[in-house]
Amino acid sequence: MNALTKFENQLKKDKINSALVQRDNTRMVEYYRNNKMKEKQHKIYSVTKSILSIVVGIAIDKGYIENVNTPIDHYFPKLNNTREKQKITIKHLLTMTSGIHWPGNGGMIPSKDWVNFVLDQPIDNPPGKEMVYSPFGKCHFTKRYRIKHRIICQKSVIYATWHYRL
Numbered sequence: 001m002n003a004l005t006k007f008e009n010q011l012k013k014d015k016i017n018s019a020l021v022q023r024d025n026t027r028m029v030e031y032y033r034n035n036k037m038k039e040k041q042h043k044i045y046s047v048t049k050s051i052l053s054i055v056v057g058i059a060i061d062k063g064y065i066e067n068v069n070t071p072i073d074h075y076f077p078k079l080n081n082t083r084e085k086q087k088i089t090i091k092h093l094l095t096m097t098s099g100i101h102w103p104g105n106g107g108m109i110p111s112k113d114w115v116n117f118v119l120d121q122p123i124d125n126p127p128g129k130e131m132v133y134s135p136f137g138k139c140h141f142t143k144r145y146r147i148k149h150r151i152i153c154q155k156s157v158i159y160a161t162w163h164y165r166l
Contacts, residue, residue: 084123099125102134
């Protein structure tokens with residue numbers, strides 16, 4: 001039994017709804033638990049964080065973003081610039097180590113501007129010191145920054161979608 005067959009058998013055993021594996025423009029595995037799963041939209045929750053990390057890597061590779069050590073105040077000039085917030089980098093957002101206080105979704109969801117809501121929060125820890133899981137980190141910052149940077153992100157998403165079939 002080859003590795004792909006073992007993989008598909010494990011998908012069935014673990015009751016996975018669907019899986020797609022592609023390599024060099026060749027579909028290696030396309031699995032659906034049943035016919036309904038092929039058309040069903042799935043809630044992917046925090047998977048978007050991994051996808052966005054890939055897109056940021058592509059944006060860096062293409063020169064749209066200099067590197068992960070770029071401070072975020074480069075993208076958010078109106079950032080409440082405390083000394084600690086000036087140290088927050090893209091890497092800190094990608095690794096959820098920004099140090100920004102996370103008050104929970106209850107405060108953010110009703111806010112009209114999630115980015116400013118988060119940026120206005122105080123710092124709990126120095127950037128890079130402690131990982132605190134939160135849903136805002138990558139997605140909201142990179143999806144919502146200024147038009148110039150939004151275009152960069154969109155170009156990266158289009159590039160990733162076209163070239164990597166994300």
